[in-house]
Amino acid sequence: MSKVSSAEAKLDAVIKAARAILEKRTFAESARTIFDRCCALTGAVSGYVALLSDDGLENEVLFLETGGLPCSVDPELSMPIRGLRAEAYETHSAVYHNDFMHSCWLQYLPDGHVAMNNVLFAPLNIEGKTVGIMGLANKPSDFTDEDAEIAYVFGELAAIALLNSRYIDQLNEKTKSLEQALSEVRTLRGLLPICSRCKKIRDDAGFWTRIEAYLSDHTDARFSHGLCPDCIRELYPEQADAVLEQMNSSDGG
Numbered sequence: 001m002s003k004v005s006s007a008e009a010k011l012d013a014v015i016k017a018a019r020a021i022l023e024k025r026t027f028a029e030s031a032r033t034i035f036d037r038c039c040a041l042t043g044a045v046s047g048y049v050a051l052l053s054d055d056g057l058e059n060e061v062l063f064l065e066t067g068g069l070p071c072s073v074d075p076e077l078s079m080p081i082r083g084l085r086a087e088a089y090e091t092h093s094a095v096y097h098n099d100f101m102h103s104c105w106l107q108y109l110p111d112g113h114v115a116m117n118n119v120l121f122a123p124l125n126i127e128g129k130t131v132g133i134m135g136l137a138n139k140p141s142d143f144t145d146e147d148a149e150i151a152y153v154f155g156e157l158a159a160i161a162l163l164n165s166r167y168i169d170q171l172n173e174k175t176k177s178l179e180q181a182l183s184e185v186r187t188l189r190g191l192l193p194i195c196s197r198c199k200k201i202r203d204d205a206g207f208w209t210r211i212e213a214y215l216s217d218h219t220d221a222r223f224s225h226g227l228c229p230d231c232i233r234e235l236y237p238e239q240a241d242a243v244l245e246q247m248n249s250s251d252g253g
Helices: 003-023 027-042 083-091 104-108 145-189 211-218 229-235 240-250
Strands: 046-052 058-065 095-097 119-126 129-137
Touching: 003 027, 003 145, 027 046, 027 058, 027 129, 027 145, 083 095, 083 104, 083 119, 083 129, 095 145, 119 145, 129 145, 229 240
Parallel strands: none
Antiparallel strands: 046 058, 046 129, 095 119, 119 129
């Protein structure tokens, strides 16, 4: 492949991976597309994308691509941050090894794990912190510095996809809260059957309740009870003036 066609292939892969950030509905879908594009460009046939656990001690695998190789590892098995991938987390950069099966890190592979002739780990960095990792493996030839640079770029795209999905989740939560608030407002704006004499309101279940009880159930309003001046004069005509004067005095009026 010529340098021009190689550069065009890289640009095309990056553009399609970036488009996935907006086109896919979930981070898992975006990450898978980004991973596949990276594999196609580097030649890797196996790998995964994982996110850092809340306690920062383990990888939580989003998906695993075996490349058709046998794998009998329990998917629930923990994946501690250690070995070569720990270097990617610590340095926030892509790292690789081309003779993994004879490396000191082989001891960390659980029984039944996919055989990995070579590996490359690219970090997902957000605001200077590595929050996940993209692992690539089993390229037919050796990984190169160029592969590491390519994987790092795709790791950055995956990080952007993750950040974008988090913003969308936050927006959806706020939208749900707003819709709930608007729903409550609409309830009070609707037609309310109210008794013209006692002022009780008939609710959706057909029960008649006091207006203050209804409003308390449907809003944050709370009530204190008293008498207005007109009712005081009607109920206590002889004491009305004295009571009203006392009320005005206590209110500072």
